Amino acid sequence: MDRRAMAAVEARTEAPPAAPSRAASPRWSGMALMLGSGLSNQVGASVAALAFPVLGPLGVVAVRQWVAAVVLLGAGRPKPRTFTAAQWRPVLGLAVVFATMNLALYAAIDRIGLGLAVTLEFLGPLAVALAGSRRRTDLACALAAAGAVALLARPRPSTDYLGIGLALLAAVCWGCYILLNRTVGARLPGLQGSAAAAAVSGLLYVPAGVAVLWLHRPTPVVLLCALTAGVLSSAVPFLSDLLALRRIPARFFGIFMSVNPVFAALIGMAVLGQYLDAASWLAVAVIVTANAVAVGTAGDGARGIPKSRAGSGG
Structure with missing residues (x-):
């Protein structure tokens, strides 16, 4: 996750009400940035693969x-040095979530492919968005997503249950990340909490990482792929x-974050030669639609929307 999702800050600016034509331009540029962000995230994951x-996956992560x-x-x-114990606790929790989420996602990508792994990971923010809701729309989204997961995990000779389990673990981590990020954002100003968590995760x-790089001695091209993915x-x-x-x-x-599984499936096909069957494409479409509907009908400040995804897997 991620792409998507390190900083718990929302830096929206409003255009002057007297200039509606100017208000449209920032919105279009914002949408372009979101599409570019999603493409960059998934291309990075394909390069990592x-x-x-x-x-x-361990060395690349x-x-x-x-x-x-x-x-x-x-x-x-x-x-x-200025952090209190109450501030360090969620930061350390966030660091563990970072470390686990990205490794689980990349290991899942290695086993079941980019498109399916990223699609299943998106169940994390969807679950947070739906948690506690009593709206019929959200219930329908939850049931649709559950059916899509059942379709993806249907027994077949080629079904990789470990890969599916790893992707679902990444989804759980992304959900935990969102909840922890709220606490970190409330206890520490700006990006300090997310930055500290990323540093601890890197440590x-x-x-x-050093052991893998020492034992497997990557070529310059392989090392460039790993750095490019980062x-x-x-x-x-x-x-x-x-x-x-x-x-x-x-x-x-x-x-706009909801289109990431589609990007992942298309880029996985174009870059890695990973082709999905019709049933898998249907499941991807259902999960993307459920996420878009759940978030799009919840209003601004929707539940579970991560404000930045620098540390997320997908």
Whole structure:
């Protein structure tokens, strides 16, 4: 996740009411930024998959976490010495969620492909958006999403239940990330909490990452793929989402995030040669629609919308 979802800040700006023509331009540019962010996130994941044969998901995730840490430390400039115990607790929880979420997602991509893994991961924010709701629309979205998961997990000779389980673990982590991010955002100003969590997550990967890089000695091309994945899936979405949220309402942000599984499926097909059957495409469409409807009908400030995705898997 992520793409999408490190900073719990919403930096929307409003255009002057006397200039409606000017108000349209920022909205269109915000939508373009969101589409670019989604494409960058999924292209980054596909480039990461190219490095799996040498570094494996663990090595690639380690490099990505280090890139994310550098990006967020530069943006958030945290002051950890001033953190209290009450502030450190959710930050450390967020760091563990970061570390687990991205590894689970990349391991799932390695087993079941980019499109299906990202689609299943999006059940996390959808579950948070639907949690506690009594609206019939949300109930219908939940039932539709459950049916889509059952369709994706239907028994077949090629069904990889471990891969599906890893993608669902990434979804659980993304849901936990959203909830923890709310707490971190309430207890620490700006991006300090997210930046500190990214730094701790990067440190957690130092032993395993160094071991993988030492034992498997990547070629310059493989290392470039891992670094590119970190930039495209962390730095670019982080900056794009931050700028987009200044131009469009949070509700639109959530709706545009919903197209990421479609991007993932298309890019997986174009870059990695991963083709989905008709039933899988149907399941992807159902989950994307359920997420868009649930978020789009909840109003601005919709439940469960992550404000930036620099640390998310998809």
